Amino acid sequence: MRGGALAPAEPLPSTRLLAASLKLARGTVVEAYEQLIAEGFLESQRGAATRVASTLSVAAPTRRVLKPTSAGGRCRLPQSSLPEPAARFAQIAREFSPLPAVPFAISVPVGLTAPADIWRRLGNRIRARGAAAPAGYEDPKGALPLREAIAAYVRKSRSVQCDVAQVIITSGTQQGLYLASQVLLGARDEAWVEDPAYRGLTAILENNGRGSAMIRVPVDEEGLDVAAGMRLAPHAKAAFVTPSHQYPLGMPLSMARRSALLGWARTHNAWVVEDDYDSEFRYEGYPFPALQSSDPDRVIYLGTFSKILFPSLRLGYVIAPGDLADAFCGARVLMDRHPPNADQHVLAAFMAQGHLERHIRRVRNVYAEHRAHLIETLGELLPSEIAWVQPGDQGMHLVLWLARALDDREVATLAARAGVAVRAVSPMFSQGNGRPGLVLGFGGFSRTQMEGAARRLAEVIRNAIRRGAKPRRK
Template structure:
């Protein structure tokens, strides 16, 4: 009788051959529902797999796989020489599975008592500006994707992928792939006057990872971190997420100036100062040598770390770049950070940090715990890209291209935007700032322009305290030359309507 009942019920299972769900999964769900509903009570014998396959018009292999899965999960059990039965131990699982939302994830209600940790909630509450999807015109900080050396990357990739050695398939060295660290060390000595050995270089997946490493190793909760204001919002979020007290320091014509700290912060300990001396972000101001020396003296007197973000030093269009702060530092308190985001592309996820000699072991060890570095293949490709001269060639080419695009932008702005915004050239970087009239609403300007396809950024997003001027960041590096004039013309039309 049990055999007939189970056979009749299994015939009632409906399978959809056109469903995206595999047949074995549909059969599994159908049998499970019969078991949990009591229609197949404990001890019920199932028909033979061949019979089920014939009656449901599916392969016997599908049936066997389903039954084996349900036996492993405890729904079914086998008796030697007798067949397959619904398990007698079902009661201990029934209540849980009857309330399970596995087959309908939209139907469940999560426990309201589940919550983030205080640190997790803090991260969730921090500001974040999502990049507009599918919009590339005038996006700040975007390189020229269409001019990337894809053919070279392909050749270098094939070099390692065609017949990879065993050591290419494992993790890289602590701190990163040594040939890449050696290449970066040579490059930094020659181009940025950075004083370092390859061992001092820690390969990261970008500046944000370097910031997180520095925060974890150097900053305790409630430590004071001084930051440029306006400044890099993503960096601020990392420090705030680590529990630091971030103090905004107003920017003057030469960038970061500790003398401008709020009155209530004077004579208080400062654990770390975050600076962008080569091209202050987002204002683009350059810190002169005299200010750099004073900043290092201030840091030594106050026993303060300096995090030097040299994010786009390669793209200077007038004169030679000044030496990095790290190269001037004699007390080993500057952490120098840069990446290949602007030179190549953000999706590469490859950056580096130069740490003091006394910190090599600590940072290398923490790096293996917190990030495991960028994939080894990527590091190998970029090491060869640098060592074989492709890097320098590409950088010189792109510097000329970006300078030309900036000039085209400025010419178009002079023609179409002259009476609407104030925009001027920058010595370095990927964007110009367009200063709006006093009566303008910069958030509304940003929203309107983005809706029309212009990926501009509101400068106030980078401010902890209101800045004296209202403006938007207009990128030029990632927009092809032939699209810039028409883009500026279209932007001018919109601005005339809303200003």
């Protein structure tokens, strides 16, 4: 019927004849006819033949060429037949596919960086009884014990000024960035975004209809160039920044730039979205306090536990100015009502009993050692005219710049074939401003694993140089 082989109002054979022809029980055919009648494909009148519904609209038959999937299983339609947004979101799925848990993937909780066994024991006890037991719908802002623990933690560790009512639990920083874009930006509003920037942020703005409003502001050794932002878009409504540890390059936003950024926001009634994603991991000196501490009424503060504990936890938080807290809560309701409840209570107990601070101290020491050893190893394996490390003293990754002759995306692909997980830096820049480089995470890998991966990566880079043009000197 759908293919046009049976026309509207065309009579069908009786159930008895069709059953005999197909060698089926008559009851099976009767059930099939009754189902098709119920769905509106057939019509039947007492004393008359069952017919194809006269009102059935049949599209002209088309020939569809089906292509096998990459898995070799079910066939799929050609891309040209899919909705335009589907192609964009499929590309995002490919771009954000997780790296395998091998060096140099970021935040892999193995070995010394895995949470202590107390997490498992605490989780088993709290899920078995009490607040983490199955329940009905909960507060969209999240579990109160966790929000209380977060408010106390950020006041102590990051000088953030807030109360519990301003804390909204999210499924990680990615959701916090999405909520901020929904709450802060109108249809024609512009937003400053660092250049380079976290690809998860630029993908959000590109795919929610705000790509043209994204103003890419260059970054230098002091972080976001506020003066450049004011020249490019002085009346922007928001600035998305990573002031403690610029992603991906690593430098902090200088005190002078911080003052200039907040001054611009006050003057133009704009908002600053502070992504403080790995401020806990500074290896030399003391970190700057959160930008939010200097202007809590103008800064939306984002934090996450995915990096400091483990990514599959999928818990983060937004600390919104009081006037915006209900707006962020409402935007979150439309996404998934509220975050899963059980792990919130486990994390609240983990923090309240002091386990999180002990975990951070332990992991910080591991990462500091891994970072120093990786920088030394790469320096021994690769001459500086081919590759060199971006200076920095914070974070869970480093950037390895590559000679201009190299395509970092191709190098990342070749490295994956050699069993090394890296991300290319150039896609994080705006079009035409990219530089070839690789993001290398420390993870919880052993020294032997790190050294072996560094050798394989160095060989991939040397081979790429041999195949390509002569590299420029740094």
